[in-house]
Amino acid sequence: MPSPQFLDRFATWVADRPDTPAIRWREATITYRDLDALANAAARELVSAGLRGDDRVGVSAGKSPELVALLIALWRAGHTVMLPSHDLGSAALRMLAKAAGVTRLVTPSPVLSETTEPVGVHHVPSAGDSLLILTTSGSTGVPKLVPLSPKGVDNFMCWAAGTFDIRPGAQVLSCAPLNFDLSLLDVWTTLASGATTTLVDPRFATDGSYLAHTLDTEKITMVQAVPMVYRLLADLSIGPIRFPSVRHLVLTGDATPPKLLPELVRMFPRARRYNVYGCTETNDSTMYEIIDTTERKLPIGSPLPGVHTQVISCDGDVVEGSGSGELWVSTPFQANGYLDPIATRERFVRDPADGNTVFYRTGDVVYRDDDGVFTLEGRTDFHVKVRGARTNMAEVEHVIQRHPDVREVAVVAVPDELAGNVLHAVVCRREGSSLNSLKLREVCREGLARTAIPTTITIVEEALPKTSTGKVDRKAVLSRYTERI
Amino acid sequence: MPRSDEIKAWIVRNFAPDVDPADLPDDYDLLASGLISSLSLVRLVSGLAAEFDVDIDAADLRPEYFRSVTSITEFVGAALQPQA
Structure with missing residues (x-):
């Protein structure tokens, strides 16, 4: 949760419960005190690497406790950090860094290697008070840059912690890479809440038996993952195949294959199950709690508290009641726009009715039924x-x-x-x-x-x-x- | 020990049928280029095991062993050594 409030709350846990595990990683425990020490060490390395206070920083690295600590250190020093996909090609990374106005690229300890100044940064586009810039697929060949709003992420942290019981004692599994918006919940909400996040080793992220072993031995209470992860677990026949410690299970990021639904109940007999829909620009927007085991196409559910939605027909009219069209959402969690104001104007639109609410055009085509429940139908683009x-x-x-x-x-x-x-x-x-x-x-x-x-x-x-x-x-x-x- | 050109021919046949095996460099990064993805790794390993008659333990499913023709040749060669 890249915000001053996150840093305050994290500091409180370091002071009040220093010995609580913050991160589990490759069967080692990193307590809140340890993580704070790692962040302090990273801060010293940043200073000796000659990082200036006004540097905008790009970080491209695989998930690890050192990366988490490095990000905390950068935010404490007030840097805005661009965090692109780790496996982005080098040409794409250079192009993105330039577009984001990144003046330094850094990698985590133990060796803070190659702080390089990318050539040709003439212009640093304003990111407002954002501390974290995520990337999302764009249509012009360069991913779009999304500076997250600290207020939005604070709102999200509050909603997610309350909804999924993320508090001291909770064990949250982090499957997604750190540059995915899913990590706002799995990692940052967890660390703001005094709970423990277990980082899935990226080398084994698609290894079903590794994932099952991790869920079992770490006594995970909250899982959020794309349907593929649950499919990998469901295909196992040996080792742990039931995970009664899990109390909240979120499917997100993709359509769930209908055949998987009965398997979820078999594997997670004590979990509440949810299908959650959102995008990087707005974070989670709608949610559907799954209360049966019927094999069917899952709805994406109803708007979360504080979320406004509109369904816009292909003629540009507002659809009232049931019907299909492009989904527009306005959430308490959303970014104020992209880093590029031209891209912002295309996708973030002010509601003409009140002139106030800013809707994000998702590009997703949905059907809304009589009860206001949404089902995803497809995309308006590629x-x-x-x-x-x-x-x-x-x-x-x-x-x-x-x-x-x-x-x-x-x-x-x-x-x-x-x-x-x-x-x-x-x-x-x-x-x-x-x-x-x-x-x-x-x-x-x-x-x-x-x-x-x-x-x-x-x-x-x-x-x-x-x-x-x-x-x-x-x-x-x-x-x-x-x-x- | 299988020769690297046998490994090459097998990879090309299964993952890049348009390519002449001689055009696949020994150090071509099969993972970074997306020729082998984390999901097709399992298919690669089970195919290699059948083709070259080796036992590959699930614990050996480390992507880095399968990054290039060179590393696969070494890995299969080692797996073929008689166990002490």
Whole structure:
């Protein structure tokens, strides 16, 4: 929870309950006192590395207690921190750092290596009082930068701690990488609440038996994860397969496969189960408590307390009562906009009715029933979820298209039980070129997050199928090329 | 001990059918390039185990062992050594 209030509350726990475990990591315990000491050590390293008070800092690192401590140290010193995906390619990272006005890139201890000054930062866009800038998939080839508002994150911390009983004694599992907004709950709300967060080792994040062992031995009380994690657990037949310590279970980030629903009750017999919907820009917006075991498409539920919603038809009209349209939300947790004011104007709109409420256009198409319960129907653009990460297929195409030997490219998504979606790229190469999938993977590696790199890249010589308006026909691409994969 | 070109041919056949095995460098990063994802790692390992007739313990499922043709060749070679 990157806010002055978070730092105050964390300091209170360090003073009042220094021996309480703050983090469990690879079977070691880091108490609140230990974490405070790590943060102090990181602060000293930052000073000796010559970090200036007005530096805007980029941190790209895998999840670890040292990274948590480094972020606390940076916030204490008043730095605004950009935290992009750790597996972002180096070219994409440099581009993002430049767009964010990042003047220093740092990595956590034990060796605070390579504090480098990226070249060409001329302009540091205002981030207001934000201490943390997260990234989210954009449509122009560069992820959008979301400076979180401290007031928004304080509101979120208050709601999440109360709803999921996050307080001293709670054991919260942290599955997601630290740059995902899910960590606002798993890590930062936990540390603001005197509870313990168990960090899933990123090396084993998709290893079902490791996850089961962790849930069991750490006596986890609260889990929030994408459906894939529960699928990995449900597929196990040996080792721990029931987790009665779990009291609150949140599914989020993706549609849940209907077959998984009865399995959740089997695995988590004492947990309240919720489907939660939100995005980085607004944080959690709607929630649905699952009280049965019926195999069906889950609703995303009703607006959380303080959340306002509107459903806007494709003609731009407000839908009253039941009906379908794009979901607009206004939450007590939301960011004030993107770092880029032009992007902000596109997605954050003021309600013409009261001129006051700022709605975020989610780009998600929903159906609202007579009781005000929402169900997700799809996207208005080219976004899909891949292993829980929102991925813009247009952006993947854009990156592949940059290779000079690419004549045309289409990226399509095929639904997958485990990954949510699997991406396939079909590339028509220039005549006579020797372009192959390995060369294109190098391009993807430089410019995309790991989850956005297509699983298969098929090279063809013939032109891709087109619609009557001359655009690449993704449906035809899907049926012509992906059926033989 | 399997030769690296056998490993290459097998990887290309299963994960990059458009590629000539000779064009796959020994140190090509299979993980960072997305050729092998955390989810397809299991398929890679079970396929390797069947193809080269080795026992691979679930505890050995460390991604770093499978990062490149070189590391896979070393790993499979070590797994084929007679156990003491």
